[in-house]
Amino acid sequence: MITFEEIIKKHPRCFTKQSIRNQELYGSCIPTGWGNLLDELCSKIEVALAETDAKFSVTQIKEKFGRLRFGATRLPIIEDLINDAIRRSAFTCTACGSRGSPAQIGGYLSPLCPHHFSEGVRNKLLDLIEDAAIEVEIYNSAGIYVAHLFVLDDREKYEMYISDLDLRLLAEMLSAISIKMDHVKFPASDEDNDLIELTAEEKSIFESALSK
Secondary structure (H helix, E strand, O other): OOOHHHHHHHOOOOOOHHHHHHHHHHHHHOOHHHHHHHHHHHHHHHHHHOOOOOOOOEEEEEEEOOEEEEEEOOOHHHHHHHHHHHHHHOOEOOOOOOEOEEEEEOOEEEEEOHHHHHHHHHHHHHHHHHHOEEEEEEEEEOOEEEEEEEEEOOOOEEEEEEEEOOHHHHHHHHHHOOOOHHHEEOOOOEHHHOEEOOOHHHHHHHHHHOOO
16 A cells, blocks of 8 residues: 555655645545545646646645645645545545445544454544443434444444445444344434334345345
C-alpha cells in the first residue's frame, strides 16, 4: 500500500513546497488505508491539468467524520474528481483500503472492513461484549441499511452503528463480531423516524449469515 510520503514524491504537480510543509502538520490525520485512493485521485488531477497552465496545489488532506477532506485550489475541471474520491472514501476501510462500511465505535465514525471492524470492537469492548447482553436492530433508513447495536451490562450501555447500501456486507460485519439471530430484531416501519421495516427477502440475508 502506497504511503503518503510516496504520494507526495510521485505527484509533484499536486504538492508545492508550501503544501508539503502543511502536510507535515496533518499527515498523521490521513488513514493508511486511503493511500491508494489518494494516489488515484492525484493521478487523475494531474491528467486533467496536463493541458492547462492553471496554478494548483493541495493545501490539506485529512479524515473527518469518516470521510476524506481534500483541501486544494478550487478549479472546475477537477471538482468532480475530488467529489468522487470523497464519496468513495466513506466506503473504503481506513485500515487496509478494502471495501468497508461506515461504523461508529465508541463515538468515533470510520469506514471499516469486516476484519478491522471486528478488531476495533474487540480492542475497545472485548471484556464488556463477552459478559454483556447484546441487542441489534436492523432497519432501512431513507434507503440506507442500518444496524444499531446495544451492548448492555450492569454498569452502562454502549451503542454502535453500522450502515451500508449493501445488505450482504452489513450481515458480514455483524457475523465478524459473532452476532447471532437471537440478538437481532427488525423494527416495524415508523414514518415519523424515517424507518422502514426490512422485507422478508432482506431479512433472509441476515438469517442465512447469522444462523451459522
